[in-house]
Amino acid sequence: MNFQKTIVLTFLLFLIKVTLAQNSSIKGILKDQQDNQPIEYASVALLKSDSTVIAGTITKSNGSFEFLKLQPGSYILKYVFIGYENKYSPVINLALSKNVNVGSISLNPGSELLNQVTITGEKINALNKIDKQSYRADQFESAKGGSAIDVLKNLPSVSVNGEGQISVRGSTGFLVLVNGKPVLTDAQTVLSQLPANSLENIELITSPSAKYDPDGKAGIINIVTKKGANDGFTLSANAQAGLPSTTDYDNKEQPKRFGGDVTLNYRKGKWDISVGGNYTRNDNAGYREGDVFTKNFNNNTITRFPSNGERSFDKYNYAGRLSAIYSADKNNSFSIGFFSGKRYQARLADLLYNNTTSDLSTGSLIKSTTYYNSNLQTKEGNFTLGNFDYTHTFANKSSLTASVLYENADLFGNTKNRNLKYPNTADTIQYVYNPYKNPINGYRFKLDYVVNIGEGKLESGYQFRYDTQDGQFDYFVTPATSQPDADRFRGTAKAKNQINSVYSQYSGKVNKLEYIGGLRYEYAARTVDLSYDPVPHKLNLSNLFPSLNLLYNFSDGLKGKAGYSRRIQRTNNYELNPIPEREHSETLEQGDPDLLPSFIDLAELGLIRTFNKGSFFTTLYYQNIKNPIQRVNSVYADTILNRVFTNAERAHTFGIEAGTNLQPVKWWSLYLGVNVYNYKIDGDLNILGKNSVISNDAWVYSINGNTNFKLTPTWSLQGNLNYLSNRPTAQGEDSRFLIPNASLKKTFMAGRFSATLQWQNIDLGMNQSNRQRITTSGRDFYTTTNYIYETDVFLLNFSFNLNKLTGKSKLPNSEFGDKEF
The missing domain is CATH 2.60.40.10 (Immunoglobulins)
Structure with a gap:
């Protein structure tokens, strides 16, 4: 018993000791x-x-x-x-x-944070260098939760019209780079799949040097994405949701808006790994008003077919990204990247047509009919990319980089064009169905060598590019009709492009003068094979592309620069495909397999001024364009227009751009960009074998402004404006386009978490915002279409950052897309 008591007492003392x-x-x-x-x-x-x-x-x-x-x-x-x-x-x-x-x-x-504290409220939003302008992406709150396009459209020389077409200094053709790597895909597809929240900077390379591909008549846009800044894990996550527009267009369904993206980076020792993913659903409601007439001189008749009705979009995309950089030692580094994503778009156009045919001389009515056209066009693309880079640094500090890129784009879709009786739309007059498949494969291999010689740097390299397209297009009409050229509406179009190029350039500095001069040689071969044409359509080109850039430091805060480069705007597969597609009841779309690329001379002269409260720059520029590629109209039938691609003889652009970043007081900052230019196009125009002479020119201007008010340490209010004036085209004019936005932001947790309320496409019932009219005319036709998109849209965006993301991540990037999409 005493033994048991001893055990219990000992156990209790142990518990007390442990507890204490x-x-x-x-x-x-x-x-x-x-x-x-x-x-x-x-x-x-x-x-x-x-x-x-x-x-x-x-x-x-x-x-x-x-x-x-x-x-x-x-x-x-x-x-x-x-x-x-x-x-x-x-x-x-x-x-x-x-x-x-x-x-x-x-x-x-x-030290890094001290630098940041020093410039709190005065961060450098824009930088001008010898060959480019660089802009911080996160200064545009209205772009949060959107895509890279929503950031890009705020830059001084950039504008985006109602159809989403992006132009730089008035030119729609430019090369897209993602972290310095070129992409084949059209800008709209590449940029629409990059979340705005993942961007660090956007660089406008308006006078590219010889080391860059010469593609793009307006120069180059380089997208720099974020990566981790410190050792360990960094995380950035964003989510967005939005309401339907406050304006009602009586569309069949309400648009859906939601999405999110996440970027995770791990950096430790020799490894730097980034993974990211995003999903975005961003539908658009809208309305379309059109008026068209064609003249048939043989029958002495004029046919009018005005229309109006719904034009809306269902759109979504998602993607996953991975990149890894391994620095084996100070002389050797490796990087790999992988991208896989999908993009989907369905455009619905439900239009009521009121057709009349009258005598051309007297105007007396011959016949009239009313019918309902329901047109659904679906485009989809699955994108897969992979890249591998290896860099070796030699003992003399020179370096050799080898890069390999592979890309596949599985593009497919269809157009369902139904002409229905009205008001009994259950009865079908005609149903045209255009399905297609258009897979594209591309490869790229590069070798670049850099060595210091004297006081400067010599860069030389070789590049091989190869891509193929295997398009299959079909055409079904119900009930069947006797169409003499029906065989041209179905078949295959296979294209192959092969490009070999070498370059060399030297850069350096003499006293106050910085310079980059170089030369690129390129041999390109293009072949287009058509199922209904036994003769291949071939084009072989051998060209030199010189470049020269100068930057002179007059004094502290004042610099002058000048630049020249020769560029090429290549044809894409969509422009080369001659198999017609019945895109609308009133239109056929087709390309030209013998279309020529455009050659461009770019020249610029500018001043850069920096001061305590901000910076200012202005640049005069000139573009001389040979063989500009145009999309023009001609009459296919009394109620159908042909939209075809062809070359004009020449075009010229002369303009001036200016931009400023100001912070007069700590709580207010202002960014403003203005671009004014004269565009002239003239010469012979060949439209499906018929020649005509055109001459059209006009002054165009765009204004992009952004102002931010820091209301409290955690509250800020921002407003921005994008305005594009009327623009001339080969056969007519595109109207002005206006987009005002506002946003209210609240930060929490020392800035790591933020909530932003966005008010997009502000209109307030004035019928001025987010609408665009396109007008073209010829000897035997006239067409004008007013595209009206939804206004006063509200969205809520949430962002969270664990540690900081900055710098650039070598994520792979797409070279195929909207030109084909």
Whole structure:
């Protein structure tokens, strides 16, 4: 019995000892040494005196932390927070049942954060360099939750019209780079799949040097994406949801708007790994008003077919991205990238037509009919890309880089064109069905060598490009009709492009003068094979592309620059495909397999001025374009127009652009860009074998403005405006296009979390915003169409950042898309 009592007593004493031994604690508060503000979400580690980690915790919103139920012993605290210097506490001797309060601990901002603090509210939003302009992407709050297009359209020389067509200095052709890598895909497809939240900077390379591909008559746009800035994990996540427009167009269904994206980066030692994914659903409601007439001189008749009705879009895309960089040692580094995504678009046009045929001389009515046209056009694309890069640095500091890129785009879709009786739309007059498949494969291999020679740098390289298209197009008409040229509406169109190029350029600096001069040679071969034509359509080109850029420093804050480069605007597969598609009841779309590329001379002369409160630049530029590619109309039948691609003889653009970033006071910043140019197109125009002479020119201007008001340390209000004036085309004019936006932003958790309310396409019932009229005419036709898109749309965007994302991530990028999409 005594033995049992002894055991029980011993056990109770043990429990008391353990309980008392784990009843000690350590607590404190972390603060910023500069402003004495608490630091939230900082890491605090509890270490033994031999640096063994015992426990860890995160500071609360007031900067406090606490470790409970500790055993007696000697401890050290380690304080860690991104952007601050790590700090260790003195040894803490913790006795039995003792509570230690280390008080207020101040952390010193690291050098990177000190630089950021210095420019808080005065971040550099734009930079001008010898051959390019660079803009911070996150300065445009209206783009949050959107795509790269929503960022891009705010830049001084860039405009986006109602059809989503992007132009730079008035030219729709430009090369897209993602983190310095070229892409074949049309800009609209590439940029629509890149979340705006993943972008760090956008660079406009308006006078590209010889090391870049010469593609793009307006130059190059380089998209720089984010990656982790510090060792360890960084995370960025965004979510967005929106309501239907406040204006009702009586569409069949309400648009859906929601999406999100996430980017995760891990950097440690020799590895830097990034993964990301996004999903975006962004439908658009709208309305269409059209008026068309054609003249038949043989029958002495005029046929009018005005129409109006719904024109809406269902659109979504999703993608996953992966990149990994491995720095084996100081002389060797490897990087791989992978991208896989899908894009879908369905355009519905339900239009009521009122057709009349009258005598051309007297105007007397011959016949009239009313019918309902339901037109559904679906386009889809599955995109897969992979790239591998290897860079070796030699003992003399020269370097050799080898790059391989593979891309596949599985493009497919169809157009369902139904002409129905009215008002009894259950009865079908005619049903035309155009399905197609158009897979594209592309390869690219590059070798680039860089070596320092004298006071400058010599860069040389070789590139091989190869891509193929295998298009299959079909055409079904119900009920069947006797159409003499029906065989031309179905078949295959196979295209092959092969390009070999070499370049060399030298850059350096002499006193106040910086320079880059180079030359690129290219041999290109193009073949188009058509199922109904036994003779291949071939084009072989051998060309030189010189370039020269100069930058002179007149004084501190004042620079002048000049540049020249020769460019080429290549034909894409959509423009080359001659198999017609019944896109609408009133239109046929087709290309030309013998279409020529455009050759462009770019020249510019500019000034750059920086001062305490901001910066200003202005540039005069000139484009001389040979064989400009145009989409023009001709009459196919009394109620059908042919829309075809052809070459005009020449075009010229002369203009001036200017931009400024100002911050007069800490709570207000202003960004403004203006572009004014004269566009002239003239010469012979061949439309399906018929020649005509055109001459059209006009002055065009665009204004992009962005202003931000910092209401409190955590509240900000921003407004921005995109305006594009009337523009001349080969056969007519496109009307002006206006987009005003506003956003209200609230930040939480020391800026790591934010909520933004966006008001897009502000109109307030004035019928001025987000609408565009397109008008063309010829000897025997006239057509004008007013596209009216939804206004006053509200969206809510949420963003979260764990640690900081910056710099560029070598994610792969697409070379196929909207030109084919």
